[in-house]
Amino acid sequence: MTQTIDLRSDTVTQPTEAMREAMARAPVGDDVYGEDPTVRALEERAAHLLGKEAGLFCPSGTMANLLGVLSQTQPGDELLCDVESHVYYYEVGGVSRIGGVIPRTLPGDRGRLTPEQVTAALRQPDIHFPPTTLLCLENSHNRGGGSTYSVEETEALCRVAHAHGLRVHLDGARLFNAAIAQGVPAAQLAAPADTVMISLSKGLSAPVGSILCGPAETIARARKLRKLLGGGMRQAGVLAAAGLIALEQMVDRLVEDHARARRLAAALAEIPGIELDPATVETNIVIFQLAQMDEKTFLGALRAQGVLAGSPAPGRIRMVLHRHIGDGELEQAIRAVRRVMREAA
Ligand SMILES: Cc1ncc(COP(=O)(O)O)c(C=O)c1O
Missing domain, CATH: 3.40.640.10 (Type I PLP-dependent aspartate aminotransferase-like (Major domain))
Structure with a gap:
């Protein structure tokens, strides 16, 4: 599994x-x-x-x-x-x-x-x-x-x-x-x-x-x-x-989380239906807006793909990078978001 x-x-x-x-x-x-x-x-x-x-x-x-x-x-x-x-x-x-x-x-x-x-x-x-x-x-x-x-x-x-x-x-x-x-x-x-x-x-x-x-x-x-x-x-x-x-x-390795947050933001910004300016991502938190989908539908569909995220406000999604998210997990998460947005389109 x-x-x-x-x-x-x-x-x-x-x-x-x-x-x-x-x-x-x-x-x-x-x-x-x-x-x-x-x-x-x-x-x-x-x-x-x-x-x-x-x-x-x-x-x-x-x-x-x-x-x-x-x-x-x-x-x-x-x-x-x-x-x-x-x-x-x-x-x-x-x-x-x-x-x-x-x-x-x-x-x-x-x-x-x-x-x-x-x-x-x-x-x-x-x-x-x-x-x-x-x-x-x-x-x-x-x-x-x-x-x-x-x-x-x-x-x-x-x-x-x-x-x-x-x-x-x-x-x-x-x-x-x-x-x-x-x-x-x-x-x-x-x-x-x-x-x-x-x-x-x-x-x-x-x-x-x-x-x-x-x-x-x-x-x-x-x-x-x-x-x-x-x-x-x-x-x-x-x-x-x-x-x-x-x-x-554990302090110095935070730089890795920031690099992955930037990679995530760049990839998400390319996906139709997601509104995100990658330039706003400075540290390990990525927040974006869903153009049409409501946050509950998005989070449920993402969870079904094995990825958990949060929502700080209606229509908004938050993803936070940390030590347990390596390059492999990051790419998997990006693929999962692409799939969710494709299927919703
Ligand atoms: C900016 C900020 N301040 C304070 C806290 C509170 O910390 P705790 O969850 O340990 O009470 C948090 C928790 O996420 C936070 O993000």
């Missing part, structure tokens, strides 16, 4: 053999007491890689983003973010429900905001307005099709925010994808932001975990808030061990 080709997300990646071995022999302790040496090593390594003072290991990117917001705001504050940003669109409204923070959403270009938009959204203090205290950015941008901010763009956005007294939280669930695509160290993309979260469990293949990095005093506050949310883990070193391998061994 042929194997399913799963393009739904890079979160489906399985831990590597090296990760499983490291997990089995990781020295561990009670991390709520600050006694797990492997968790501490991972937090220090991540903070160092991102040029920040401290790091906090979290069970998910959702919790790391929430802690990034909670540790830098007060209930009743307003934050600014792109209307398609993960923190607003996909995180169950946690910033409002748990943090009491009101998101003010701005329409980005494939998720990317401009300093002018941020400036225009900032209001003079007034008895009617909530204080605007945080800007959230996302790099690379999930619903934006893996679009990225450059170092200069990030600096310009953070300069505007800081000049008006806002902090900046960067959702870098796929920051290494952005860094590899731009040929810059992740630390340079993270430098202008106050806090940054990175995920280990997406393209980097670790089974679990994200890390929030930032100033020591902010991370200390986030550590206490993590306990409040029930995220204080005990012998979490078994998970952190896989995270260390993710940071050490």
